[in-house]
Amino acid sequence: MNDSLTTTSNAVLGLLSLRSWSTYELAKQAQRSLEWFWPRAERKLYDEPKRLVAAGLATSDKEMTGARPRTVYAITRRGRHALRRWLGEPPAPPTLEFDGMVRVFFADGGTLEQLRATLGAIAEASDIRLAELEGKITELERVDVPFPERHHLNALALRFHLDHERVFGEWARWALVQVEEWRSTTDPGRWQPRQAFEP
Amino acid sequence: MNDSLTTTSNAVLGLLSLRSWSTYELAKQAQRSLEWFWPRAERKLYDEPKRLVAAGLATSDKEMTGARPRTVYAITRRGRHALRRWLGEPPAPPTLEFDGMVRVFFADGGTLEQLRATLGAIAEASDIRLAELEGKITELERVDVPFPERHHLNALALRFHLDHERVFGEWARWALVQVEEWRSTTDPGRWQPRQAFEP
DNA sequence: GGTGGATACTGCCCTGTGCAGCATCATGCT
């Protein structure tokens, strides 16, 4: 097994550092807490702990619920050291995959109606995600949630995501206003690119 | 070959809709123009046009530069129709992979010094990317660049990326100020999570 | 008892990444 851990490995190690988890729980918790900044398919979250065990950074314990087996993973001391060491390394640059922007960028291959629909969809999806974030923010006032002692870190993350999500919705709405002046996707009429950068 | 095209397929089709390209040129142009919102490894950009040809959406023409072969790809009429059809579909949600945020989120596995270094690195990297974007924005005033007739679409995209990138740097600097009050990564002292959401 | 959702997990096929490697061309310098 390749000894160099990925960000995913370290993210899973991070979750294990909080407590031990069954694989199912771990996958669910990863999707609850990491989804906004490190989205990973459930399929992979079943594989990752096995790799940590193989690297000596976690242990696995087979249990039975009736006739149904389940695996519970726990971090090792070596795992904690590895996590701490990783935290001292410089972060990789963020990457964004914005399908909607691909559609905007090549909008001249389609119609102004299509472009408006794309921008509208981006704005609406952003609203939904913002509402979800607001729900998470209200949870910071509670102590009957998992890991209340980590709320300070949660708050930093949520602050970022709130601002980040707002950019999508606000930009899409702004763009909808701009394209009102356009004659078509290939003819912006009197609209000037520099208008995008004026106050 | 699977008939359902990916966003990457359509992005490449979008580039082909502008002009024909050798594979090398296409890979370079993709990395110049799509890198901010649809980053793809060069390795894949060599495969993708082949798949478009197999689907009848592009043609390939073998040429020779001396003894060195090269392939030039062009879009077909079917390809243009496929692109236009795709532009009418709703966009997939954006996904962000923010390695730095994974490190912030699990900062309690490390030290306050490490957290500060992570935040500092995020801020600096953001500055560099912002400077790059500013360079692209000044290009919008020029006509001696590729595809000046598409500046209006470029401007929409650049407006988004400017706002998007600013969020990283501003947030990281804000977070650096917040953690000044913290005693350690596990003890925020008197700092309250709700401080993250006050004006 | 039957149903539906939760818990628990994996095989499979496909997309995508980083890396390394190979080859030829073109340009500039000595």
Added chain:
DNA sequence: AGCATGATGCTGCACAGGGCAGTATCCACC
């Protein structure tokens, strides 16, 4: 002319990751 370097051109390979579908057992409820 010869050489070095960067550009142009491309691919094999091993690994990371995603979506989907499938299998099985448990648990709560009607």
